[in-house]
Each structure stands twice: as C-alpha cells, then as structure tokens.
Amino acid sequence: MSAALGNAGLLIALVAASVGALATSVAIIGENRRALRQAPIYAAIIVAGSVLAVVAMQWALFSRDYSIDFVQRVGSSTTPALYNVAAMWSALEGSILLWVIVLALFTGGVALRFARRRDDELVAWALVVMYVVMTFFALVSFGPASPFAPGATVPVGFDGPGPNPLLQNHILVLFHPPLLYLGYIGFTVPFAFAIAALITGRVGEGWLLETRRWALLSWGLLTIGILLGGWWSYEVLGWSGVWAWDPVENASLLPWLTGTAYIHSVLVQQRRGMLRVWNLSLLVATFALTILGTFLTRSGVINSVHAFAAGEIDGYLLGFFGVVVVVSLGLIGWRGDALRAPGRIDSPVSREGAFLANNVVFALFAFIVLLGTVFPLLVEVFQDRQTVVGAPYFDRLSMPIGLILLFLMAVAPVLPWRTSSAGTLRDRLFWPAWCGVASLAVAVMVGADGLAPLLAFFLGGFAGGAAGRQLVLATRRQGLRGLVGRANGGMLVHIGVILIAVALAASNSYTHSATLTIGRGETVEWSGHSFEFVGVSTEVTARADVVMADVLLDDTKVYAPAVTTYLQQGMTVPTPSVRTGWTSDVYLTIDGNDPPATDADEVVLRVFVKPMVLWLWIGGAVMAIGTVLSALPSRRSRRPTDPTSALITSGQHV
Amino acid sequence: MSHRFKAWPSWAAMFVVAVALLAIGSTRDSGPLNPGDRIDAISRRVACPVCDGESVFESRNPASEAIRAEIRASVYDGVATDDEILSAIANSYGGKVLLVPSSSGFDALIWALPAAGLMIGLVGLWFAFKRWRAEAAALGVPTEGDYDLVEQAREQHRGTSDD
Structure with a gap:
C-alpha cells in the first residue's frame, strides 16, 4: 500500500513537472497568455505528489512495511520515533526523496510568490527551469533510486537493522541534513531566474532583485546546515573536531563558498550594473557544484575510479551536471553583448574593489577545496596509483585565505563606493584597528602563541571593530531599526563569522589531549583539571546496550562518556561527554573497541581540553540572526537610479 | 574624536604596539609539546x-x-x-x-595549481583595473556642466541614502 501510494506520488510529480516544463515553454513561445496563467498549477500538483510520496515513505517506516527494500535496509521496530523520521534520509534513495520534496516546496513557493505575475515571461521561464530540474530529480527518484522498490521476501518476524547507528545517536540528525538540503536546493531559485533572464534577454538587475532574498535564505540555511553538521560531528564522532575536510563535508562547502562570493558580488551589480557575467557564472557554479558534490559523494568515485559503474544514479547526476554547465555557459555566451558591463570600477580601494578581491579569494578557496577533493581521482586516472589528500593539506592552504578574508572583512565595511582617500581610511579604520590590537593584547596576556593564531586574533578584533563601528553608527541614527537591512544585518553576519574564525583558530591551535589511566576511586590531575573514576554504569534497552564510565570532573559534576552497542547492527559507537564552558570545553571519550567492564578497576580515558568551542555555536547563531535581519527591508530604501556616492574629483583616487 | 588624534603618529604608535605584541607572542617559548x-x-x-x-x-x-x-x-x-x-x-x-601530498612529481600539481590560480586572479585584476583606468582617462576630465547635472540629480533624490 505504502509503495503504491509512494510510487503514485512520485509519478504524479514527475508527470506534472515534465508536462509543466513542456506546456509552459510552448505557452511562452506561442505567446498564449491563457495557457501561461496555468503554469503555477503544475507546481501545486508537484507539491501534492511529492508530499504524498514522503507521507507514504514515513508511513512505511513507522509501520515497518518490509515489503519495501528501503525499509528492509533502514527500518527497525526498535528505532525511536524521532530517528524513524530521520531514517528517510539515512540512505541514498531516501535522501533523493528528501531532495524531491524540498525542491517541490521551493517550486511551489516560487509559484505562490509570483502568482500575480504568471504571464511575465521571466517568471514563466524561471518556472520552466524549476520544472526541468524537478523532472530530473523525480525521474531519478521514480527510476534508478526508487525508495519504494519492492524488497526480497522476508521471514515472519523479520526486523530491519534501522538506520546507521551514527544517525540515531544525536538529535541534530533530525535537523542537519534537511537544513543542508534546504540550502543546497534553495539555490535552484536564483539559478532558475538567472537562466530565465538569459533566455528572455532581461539581463539587467531586475532578476537579481527578485531573487535576492531567495539567495540569502538559501545561503543562510546552508550555513546553518554546515554548522549543525560540525556540531553533530563534535558531539557524536568522538575525535573532538568539527571539520575533517572529508569529501562529503567539502561537497557542502563548495556551493557555500561560491554562494558567499555571489551574495557579495551581487551588490556590485545592484549598485553599479557591473559583474553581470561573473554573477551569472557564480550562480551557475553554485548550482552545478551542488549536483557535482552529490555525484562525488554518492558515487564513491572519490575513493576509486572503478566505482563509476557501481552506482545507478552516477550517470544521471554526471549527465545532468554536464547539461547544466553546457546550457548555462552556452546561454551566457549567446547573451555576451547584452551582458557587457556598462560601467567600470574606478579604484581598487573602494567598496566594489574590496568585493572584487573578496570574490577572487573565495573563488580561489573553492578551487583549492575542489582540487583537493578530486585530486586522488586525478592521480588514479593519470598515474594508476592511490593517494589521499587530507586535513593537513586543506588546513595549510585555508589558513592564509582565512587571514586574507578577515582583513577584507575589516577594511571593506568602511570603504565608500567608487573610491576612497587615505584620510578617510585613516579616520574610519582607527578604532577598528585598535580593537584588533586590544584583541591581540588580550590573547598575548592569556598566553597565546604562534604567529598564525595571533594574526587571526588581531584581524578578528580588527574586523569585529569595523563591523561594530557600522552597527553603532546605524543604531545611533535609527535606533534598533539600524540593525535591519542588507548592510547592517550583513555586519551582524560578519561578527558571527569572526567569532567562528577566532574560535577555530583557538581550538585548532591550543587543544591539548592526553590518555589517562585512572583507577576506580582514584583522582588524576591533568591540565588544571581533576578526573576521578567513580565507576561504570550500564543501560540496557531493546535497541542497544550502553556502557558509561562515570567520571567526576573537577569535583563538581559526573560526566559519562559512553560506548553504545547497537544490537541489530552489532556495531559499537563511542559517545563523548562534554563539559561546555565559556573559555574551554573538557571533552571525554572512552575506547569504543574496549569499553570497561562493570567491575573494571580502572578506565582508560581520552581527554581533550579545547578552548573557545562554545563560540563556534554562538557565532553560528549570530550569523543566523544576521541573515534574517539582512533579508528584512531597511527603513531607508534606495532607488536603483540613486547616486551611489560622492562625485569623484581628479586626484582623489587612492 | 578629533582628526588630530587619528593622525599618522597615532597609527605609527599602534603599529609598534601590534608588532611588539606579535613578536612577544610568536617568539616566546611555550615549552615542548606534551x-x-x-x-x-x-x-x-x-x-x-x-x-x-x-x-x-x-x-x-x-x-x-x-x-x-x-x-x-x-x-x-x-x-x-x-x-x-x-x-x-x-x-x-x-x-x-x-x-x-609530496611536493614533487605529479603530486606537486596540488601545490602548484592553487599558486597558479592566485597568480591568474591577481593578473586578471591588474588587467581589469588597467583597462578601467584607460577607459576613465579616455573620458577626460568632467566639466562644470557635468558636475551641475550630477548635483541636480542628487538634489532630486535627496532624503534617500545608501544603506
């Protein structure tokens, strides 16, 4: 029953998307306004079909419908209800279904938002593009990655293994993948409008204004999704880190980097009508990288070129990626003359000059991440040997890039549009620079060392001072309304980024760890903390056996790093126990391969003392708030024809 | 705050303090790693x-x-x-x-390509600004009439401002 309903839902979505794309295209070309007004109806049908498919899948998971292969693999009667919801995206077919429903909702959102402009060609072509993308994913979900494919006959009383234990070990699993997908897939909207602008020839700034909030929303959701992924990694994986630079993580970072470049450079186009080709290219890159990232992480091709033939959707994804790139670049080439920028950037020392530098740095960063991610594949193809590129490579190259970006964040907010003078910079950067020096002085006083982290603290303070200066000026003028709007909300986002950068610099540079062997009732002192092994406690459920080592930390509270053995899978997962503090975390784990017996005389404890980790999450929250504020309209709106800054007189260039 | 306070000598003092702090922090011996x-x-x-x-x-x-x-x-x-x-x-x-990865043979590409990318970016920026400056120079110096026209436009839009 669930399979039939689910397949019906997917088929409805597939047919509605493909017919919608075709019928709307014909209506536009034939200038059939009546037919054009029907275009949003397909979106409603797509949403209905996708919701039906997802409800059917959730019902199948909750009712343990083992006639479905996917449920046989990820369903279990012992999985708690919340993780049963998340089981849908714990394997390939379900995650493609998640993609389908999110894309359907965005398509419905576009149809609803632009309902009054149904006969506008720009909107209609954008809907066509969304229908085409929807057709592709509905086709993949209905065909090669069907979550409703029938399973083998199972014996009476069969119970599935449930999702991977790592995906039923922390509440963040419920939020991290959907938010990441919302961010990924949300970029389909500005991409669709960009393609529509190219098709219609309306390549001015109109489509940018239409999609500004969609791009910002997607970027914000992707940011939160990535941060929650880091938080999940920290709380679950037991190695005390938030980012390992593995291909899956890199796949999410790539569109974030190009998306970040886009939401900056788009301001130059809105103000000056420039960088049209560049902005279109960034949007195409962002969308294409979401497809490429899915291909890289779902095909296993990163680990071995021979995996090309292993998966059934690899060819689909690679083919779609190729189509997206070729069609987009073809359209950009076709509209080349219309895209030629009418203006010029007068001086590198200007707001737009800083945005340009920002874009070069982000593009380079994205290139490095992409190169490091696919390099093992290149080595295997050209040299027939295996190699790995890991965190040390990425750390080494991302550190100078991070410092340059902090410097740009410090300088750019005080730069006027068009040009600046040395006197202006001297005055406006004075207090921000002293903030940087103060931040550096505090770091040195508390014992920080090493040139790179010290530079990060200095530049973090400098950039924070620049953002704070703008917020102070804005709130002086407008009160709390001064926090709202693109520029000032953006400054709050900058402060969030700075908190994260400083926290990463501190936690990566000054983490200390030790392996402590502690006898029962004994107290060991290390790194200014005391650890007393109180005993071992256990918890037995139908799903898992949990062994916890109770450790009294600093004579204040008992922490219990655990090892959970999932009975269905026979898999052990160590779970850290973390004392979170304003200045540092104490992170405790025990060996998953050798958990202590209940009457153990001693425990082997792995301890990490990690500074400033809490500020990563606070920074993320500040970024989220800033993103929302920057999406709200500011009180002082400006018309596109308004002058952007004071006149430039001869000799004023810096 | 007066412009005098923010003058270059203050910046020079700030620079000296920052360099001194960086020197102290980056050169002090924090002992061997445990x-x-x-x-x-x-x-x-x-x-x-x-x-x-x-x-x-x-x-x-x-x-x-x-x-x-x-x-x-x-x-x-x-x-x-x-x-x-x-x-x-x-x-x-x-x-x-x-x-x-090592820095020799084929693996060296992983180090060389980002450096090449950076160079391409910088050279691209240099050429872009060179072209823009040439375009600006070709336009000549704005006349008084040009300034008057712009000032009129600014007057019309007075009351609104950039964000």
Missing part, C-alpha cells in the same frame, strides 16, 4: 589505511589504533623526529597513508 599533543599532531597527518577519508587521529578502526600505537611508542622512545616517524610509517604502509 607527548599526547605530539601523538595527535603526527596522527592527524596519517590516513587510516582501511577507511575512507579519515585520519588515524579521527578513526577508531583497529588498523588506525595499531598505527597510533606505533606513533605513541616512537614518541615515548623520544629518539625520532616527527618527520622520521612519518617516514617510518610510510615505509611500512606505503606512501598513500600520508595525508599531505
């Missing part, structure tokens, strides 16, 4: 030989545990340097366990 930190630093540079994409530091696979035990033993022996320990591991398990 063995645990050193083991972590080395194991972060070694790939788990049987799992995908994880370092020995992150992985809890028995194969990684074995390598970590080797690193721990070498660190506590106190004889070999970090690089010597890494070389010994590479000899035992093959070069593919090292997470930092």
